[in-house]
Amino acid sequence: MSSKLAKIEKRTAYLLILPSILLVFSIILFPIFSNIWISFKNVELKDLRIPEPRAKKLVKSINDNPNQIKVIYKLRNSSLTQEITNVKFKDKYPNNIEPINLNNKCQFKSNLLKCELGNWPKKYRENLEIVFQNTKNKEILKKEIKSYKPKLSGNSQNILLTYEFTLNNFKKVIKDKSFVDLLSTTFYYTFFGTLGAIVFGILAAQMVNQKFFGRTFMRSVLLFPYVAPVVALAYTWELLLDPTSGTLNNLLINYQIIDGPINLLGQKYVTLNILGFDFKLRLALTTVIIFEIWRYFPLAFLFILARLQAVPKELYEAADVDGANPVQKFLNITLPQILAVISILFMIRFIWNFNKFEDIFLLTGGASGTRTFPINVYQQGFSIGDIGVGSAVSIVIVVFLLIFMFIYFKLLGKRADEN
């Protein structure tokens, strides 16, 4: 009896889960695997269009003879790169009409014109001319002939489904001169973006954890940058930072802090003079990182605040009895308590910043030294149009991602052991 129940339970469980599994498999897992497939193929954006045989139908009347009519089919292969094999042609005609000069490729049977047009190489063009006459010697109506549309079919090789593979995509990615630059930019962006978000998150959480008027409202306000759409925020920032009409530059010039406008999003380097040494700061990248921090510190704040509120009050009371000052209290009580959250948060944010696309894309489009891996996927795949190389870059991202995930789950496991 119980085994029967267990069987029913199992069957129900699979029934309930199956739709979700199928959907996730086809939209997330299958694409990840097909990424590997595509990255070993020489595919370009223009190859994605499936080659089609096409025909344009022209109907012309023949002089002095309304009972006859000439039909011209302008045939062509839509693809500039691939051939179409075994092209078949079909068109319908009204009753009582017959072809006169039918060539051997075509047949006319019960109002249907059928042709076997063979193989078409790439860019192929051909005109098929056929003269028709009315069997009852009546006038042929052009409109009636025109109202039927020819149907064509043919086999073409889908470049994605062939078994030709190449390593060129990966060679291109790794041998590219800018690969090291790409790597360093991505890590610079990821590391400082994550670190900054967490530092500001701690500061904000520490502030909001104290009692003051309007605290709940303050918590909502701090989360605004995270919940608002990235498109709106990025363009607002672009407007604020604009060198000619932007608020920030005008404000700084107005209060005479800087002499001339600075193009914060369009300038690759800025030279800073600190204690007599010249430092080259990557300006656009720094601006993008600041945007990143501004947008994602709320998340760190939310997590750390939740943890802070769970710290037992007795610890602070004991510290007060011992005569500890605020700095000591923070370093010896608060920090050890939130360290676990911070390390997990750091890993998660690191993984996500590593894959961040929208923010940089909308602010700079990857120009002036802000090109990271995700931006490179887009540029290779869609700006240059080389899907294969873009895919290869995605594979590089996935490899890094798997390494990070491995570390993350190790860390998570270690934390679980400790507790």
Added chain:
Amino acid sequence: MKIKNIFTYCFISSLFLFLLICIWKILVTLQGIELTNFNFNKLFIFGIILCAINLLIGKKLNLNIKIIILALLFSIFDYFISINLPIWYSLGIFLISLFFFNNIKNYDKNFLSKNHSSQKLFFNFLTLFGITLFSFVILFPFYMMLVTSLKTQALLLLNPLDFSINFTQGLPELFKSYFIVFKDYNFGKFMLTSTIVSLGTVVITLIFAIPAAYAVARLNFFGKNFLSTSILIIYLFPAIVLVIPLYTIFSQLGLRNSIEGLLIVYTATTLPVAIYMLQGYFKSIPKELEEAGIIDGQNWIGIIFKIILPLSLPAISSVALYVFMIAWNEFLFSLMFLDRPNTFTLSRAIQFLNVGAETPRQYLMAGSVVVTLPILIIFVYFEKYLVSGLTAGSVKG
């Protein structure tokens, strides 16, 4: 020792008041009022005097009366040393000083003789200043978005530092950019598309996720543990690695430029987190309730609909709000899959206006307000639900 404490207290407090007043005065200049004399030194010294008075009164007077009197004194003093300023300026000064004195009302001689009192004082003011600064840094871009959308091209070029909103010109004139955005740029249609896509994603995700989450939470089957760990791993895969294969597949299937395609992708990408959040909640519902349902002769469908769903409405609403937010804000897939204006979502439309067509920025900002406002209203109104959704789903972002 005590005198040193009193001195630091007066100095730090007055400095803080001074900083607040400075910020207010800068904001006032940005609103188009000319301040010729900031009177900083007078205000600073008067602030020190008032702080000392506050200390002397201590708790002898009702605290509320005390702060009102002190704030009034300060505003009247400021009113007399500055000339010809509108009433809202003085009102602002009054509110700021009220806020300030409210914060120092509890300090008296006893507090200052305690250990580390000056350090505590310093950190208190640092916190207050930090809160002001943080809210300013966060809200300023949002304010700029709004102000820019309410101006005309000529005004924007004339003075980029004028952040005031001119309410005297009448509503149709004030909201002109919005009328144009909806009428000429077709934002009504984009908004409808965005709403349909977001609500559709919410509904479909819930239909898929609720049964799956129930199975993971309650039923025993082979591969259950594997499934619940792989949910998290799948969720960590970013959209950027899915974009190229999905683009190729969707191009060949003709699913690009269709709302259906977008719905499928959004549902699939939010499904793992929805299942993850829901199963956690389902596990917290006492099993006895379901057993009672089985005794009453309910089958699995009956249990889900009559017992689980009504009990887990809070969790379902937070999942729904979170998914809605993700779908409404999503940009990458809509950029990839939509290139005909009749299928654009709001985010894609704004990006198209900025890149494809050189659109004046007041219209761009009006569009940005249109896309931001609904999500902020939802967030503020349903904050409790959304925050729990954010915390659970924030492994991604």
